[in-house]
Amino acid sequence: MNPTLALRKRAAKVLQGLRAAYPDAGCELVFSNPLELAVAAILSAQCTDKRVNLVTPALFRKYRTAADWAKTPQDVLESEIRSTGFFRNKAKNIRALCAELEKNHGGRIPDDLDVLITLPGIGRKTANLLIATAYGKPGIIVDTHFRRLSQRLGLTKNDDPDKIEFDLKALLPEKDWSDFSHCMVFHGRRCCFARKPNCPGCPVKDLCPSAGKT
Numbered sequence: 001m002n003p004t005l006a007l008r009k010r011a012a013k014v015l016q017g018l019r020a021a022y023p024d025a026g027c028e029l030v031f032s033n034p035l036e037l038a039v040a041a042i043l044s045a046q047c048t049d050k051r052v053n054l055v056t057p058a059l060f061r062k063y064r065t066a067a068d069w070a071k072t073p074q075d076v077l078e079s080e081i082r083s084t085g086f087f088r089n090k091a092k093n094i095r096a097l098c099a100e101l102e103k104n105h106g107g108r109i110p111d112d113l114d115v116l117i118t119l120p121g122i123g124r125k126t127a128n129l130l131i132a133t134a135y136g137k138p139g140i141i142v143d144t145h146f147r148r149l150s151q152r153l154g155l156t157k158n159d160d161p162d163k164i165e166f167d168l169k170a171l172l173p174e175k176d177w178s179d180f181s182h183c184m185v186f187h188g189r190r191c192c193f194a195r196k197p198n199c200p201g202c203p204v205k206d207l208c209p210s211a212g213k214t
């Protein structure tokens with residue numbers, strides 16, 4: 001069998017197995033609009049979603065619009081997000097993002113990947129997250145779990161997240177990109193851990209070339 005076809009079939013079976021194991025897979029950040037998701041995603045760098053979800057309710061009550069975030073003083077925002085770590089950079093990115101949204105995008109998060117990646121604080125991972133989760137469009141979200149799992153499952157030979165994104169986009173139909181991303185992150189958090197993955201309990205172990213070897 002042509003190797004690409006074989007890989008495509010394996011990716012489809014992996015998705016089938018993960019969907020059955022994690023029927024509720026989805027974004028674990030709490031938000032109610034695209035701007036809130038963008039802020040939560042910036043805060044989630046090097047931080048758990050659980051911690052971010054503890055911090056954001058008070059922030060989202062206080063800051064309703066991009067203008068609200070943009071005009072808050074840097075030191076005030078820093079103190080409000082301190083517990084998420086890397087708070088200086090995160091505060092800087094949130095304020096810069098929101099100032100840019102106000103200036104050139106009507107205060108709204110764009111729904112176009114190519115535009116999103118030009119915004120301050122928004123890399124491809126967050127852009128794909130916004131596209132997929134806030135706007136329901138196809139997106140492959142390559143976070144640390146996705147990167148590790150796609151390598152272990154033999155679906156990519158690359159290490160660079162952008163290359164992994166394009167490898168996986170070539171293996172799966174667009175309609176499955178978002179679901180596949182969320183299932184992979186769920187699996188990485190619940191079974192295929194960075195250290196000591198639970199291969200015996202893994203729902204896709206029969207499809208995984210790394211089973212029992214990591």
Ligand code: SF4
Binds near residue numbers: 214
């Ligand atoms: S078999 Fe092990 S390494 Fe492979 S996906 Fe499952 S938990 Fe991860």
